[in-house]
Amino acid sequence: MWLALLALLVGACTPGATPAGSPDTAPTAAPSTRATAPGVGGGGTLRIALSVDPASVDPRFVADDEGELVVGALFEPLVALDEGLRVRPAAATSWEVEDDGRRFVFRLREARFHDGTPVTADDFVRSFTRLLDASAQPPSYLGHLLETVLGAEAVAGGEVPEGLRAPDARTLEIELAEPRPGFLQTLADPSLVPLPASADDDLEDFGARPVGNGPFTMVERREPGQYLRLTRNPDHHRPPRLDEVVLSVYPDDTARDQQWHDLLDGQLHVAEVPVDRLEEARERFGTAPDGYRGPGVLDGITSTVYLYGFDTTRPPFDDVRLRRALSLAIDRERLAAEVLAGSRAPAYGVVPPPVPGAQARACGHCRHDPDEALALWQEVAAERAASEPGPDEVVEGASGPDDAADGAADPTPGAVQDLLVPPVTPPAGAVTADEEAEPRAAWPAELATVTLTHSRGRTHAAIAERMARDIEEALGVDVELEPLEFGPFVQQVRSHEASVFRIGWETNDPDPGAYLAPLFSSQELGRDNLTGFADDEVDALLDEASRLPEPAAARARYREAERRILDEQPVLPLLWYRQSRVVTPEVSGLRWSPFGRIDLSSVRLASG
Incomplete structure (x- = not known):
């Protein structure tokens, strides 16, 4: 997912990232100052802290987890995923998968948008076409979700792709260019929702108060930087138990301290926990047994992986031994425990544990082994030193033609010296002839x-x-750090000016292919494949896995592909993210999934 890649490159999803603004700025909470229990309406007000002001709450332009949370409450896609990541009905009541996963036919339930207009199959066709239309102004960057639809590449100027059809108001047909059985799960993405015909009339107005088909409505216009109030939609087929949800924005509270104090003061039900308060939070509120369902501290591993990538297309990291050496040099356990206080988990693969088909130890060189790391580095260094001219050798072509003819080589001053390579010597700690060396x-x-x-x-x-x-410490080399602002950073990575660089990846799609194909398929070179990695066998495994109708067989191919990828080590898996939230005891039925989704319709507040 290109969107997620860039978001994580910037650090938008990283608690330690430092956004603009004063850290002393107060959060923009809703007028009421206390988290309220159920009242006359029966459901009460649930109050959730947002660490980031959503970039957009229009499904076509959503760019962050906070925006997806809002969109997921205001809109409903064709299908949803249950806790076991199985597909269940949502805006569609039923569906048929035909032609080995090439064609999907959905029967829509009778429903209305929040403005009272009926939801029809044409609304899905129009919104899907808008996502694919690169000529639209502004364009959406979410078209990749639908890039397998037949004719998707030819969409321009609102022309409907061949693979999207609405035979009648309640029947939607989607045909793909080739079989993709897993596409059904993709359709649960919060952005793949119907939009009313009026959505394009005034983009600014729609973005301030989206009109959706979901269980909550936005009655008040959204003002950027302000709180968002979502109100119960009683006409939804799954009407919420809550009266409303208030999302209070804390954009300048990078340490999460203000959230924590407001939670303790009773102004919030759900908040992110500062890293240095995790133990205190566990003592006060307990820990969620599965890491995802409140009340208590939620600390389950999420769908986000933190990596460093190599430019495998040019020296020195075109040599797999050097890539393996750096991976072996890093102590992931200490990194997670000491630097991040357990708010991350050490990663031993690209695909995080919550994704079906993930494997615990996909990376054979992700263990901490400084001795093996040094041995690999020395091996490469010895080979390169042996291949370079020594102090008494003449570089071919450095002397003039007359010298070459009579053998009286008299190289240009400095020509040889510029290419000399120091001999490889033992690593730090070895005895040398010169104690001052x-x-x-x-x-x-x-x-x-x-x-x-x-x-x-x-x-x-x-x-x-x-x-x-x-x-x-492991290799005896100098390590230089190059922190860059977003624009220059992305430019350096995409132009192959950075040799070893940070990558972040997350996806809403609970499928190993959503991690492996974008980052490592040769078809993604120049796009999400930033390392230049290309392997015919990996390409074949990824393609075969994407076509297999049986999930178990597909996952076996993905596991094989991941092992092969990581044996070549184009990336260093470092960390898997953990949830770091607390849910107060008054709240029940709230599950914050590893993929950042919450079914707010099922949440209850206890009377008190």
């Missing part, structure tokens, strides 16, 4: 320094600093 190994120039490039942010910086310490 630098105890560090004298590596060839291109192996003497490693540069870690990352987007700015406190957490990113802390992680890079710890990685640098591990690499320097």
Whole structure:
């Protein structure tokens, strides 16, 4: 998912990232100052803290988890995923999958938008076409969700792709260019929802008060930076138990301290917990048994993975041994425990544990083994030193033609010296003839320094600093850190100017292919495949897995592909994210899924 990739490159989803604004700015909470229990309406007001002001709450332009939370309450896609990640009916009551997963036919339930207009199959066709239309102004960056629809690549100017049809008001047909049985799960994405015909009349107005088909409505216009109030839609087929949900925005509370104080003061039911308050939160509220369902501290592993990638297309990291060496040098357990206080989990693969088909130890070189790391680095250094001219050798072509003819080589001053490579010496701690000599190994120039490039942010910086310490201690090299602002960072990574760089990835699609195909398929070179990795066998495994109708067989192929990818080590899996939220005891039925989704219709507040 390109959107998620960029969001994580910037650090928008990283608690340690530092947004603009004063850290002393007060949150923009709703007028009521207390979290209310059920009243006359029966449901009460649930109050949730948002750490980021949503970039958009229009499904076509949603760009962050906070925006998806709002969109998920205001709109309803064709299907949804239950707690077991099985597809269940939502806006569609039933469906048929035909032609081995190439054609899908949905029967829609009778429903209305919040403005009273009926929801029809044409509304889905129109909204899906808008996502695919790169010529639309502004364009959506979510068209990748539908790129397998037949004719998707030819959409322009509102022309409906061949694969989207509405034979009647309550029948929607979707045909793909090739079989993709897993596409049914993709259709549960919060952005793949119907929009009323009026949605394009005034984009600004629609973005301020979206008109959806979901269990909650937005009665008050949204003002950026302000709270959002969502009100119960009694006419929905699954009417909520709550009267309303108020989402209070804390955009300048990067440490989450204000959220924590407001939670303790009774102004919130759900808040993110500061890393240094996690133990206190567990003592006060307990821990959710499964990590995802309140009340208590939610600390389950999420769908986000934190990686560092290599530019595998150019030296020195076109050599897999060097990529493996850096991976072996890093102590992931200490990184997660000491730098991030357990708010992350050490990662040993690309696909996080909550995704069906994930494997615990996909990466054979993600263990901490400094000795093996050093051995690999020395092996490469010795080969490169042996292949370079020594102090008494003449570089071919460095002398003039007359010298070459009579063998009296008299190279141009400096020509040889510029290409000399210091001999490989033992690593730090070895006995040397000169006690004053630098105890560090004298590596060839291109192996003497490693540069870690990352987007700015406190957490990113802390992680890079710890990685640098591990690499320097294991290999005796210099590690330079290169923190960049968003624009220059993305430009460097995409133009192959960064050798080792941070990547973040998350997806709403509970499928290993949603991680492996975008990042490592050769078809994604120049797009989400930023490392330049290409492997024919991996391509074949990913393609085969995407076509298999039986999930178990598909997951087996994905596991094989992940192992092969990580044996080549184009990326360093470092961390899997954890939830860091607390839910107060008054709340029941709230489950914050690993994919950032909440079914607010099922949440209750106890009387008190």
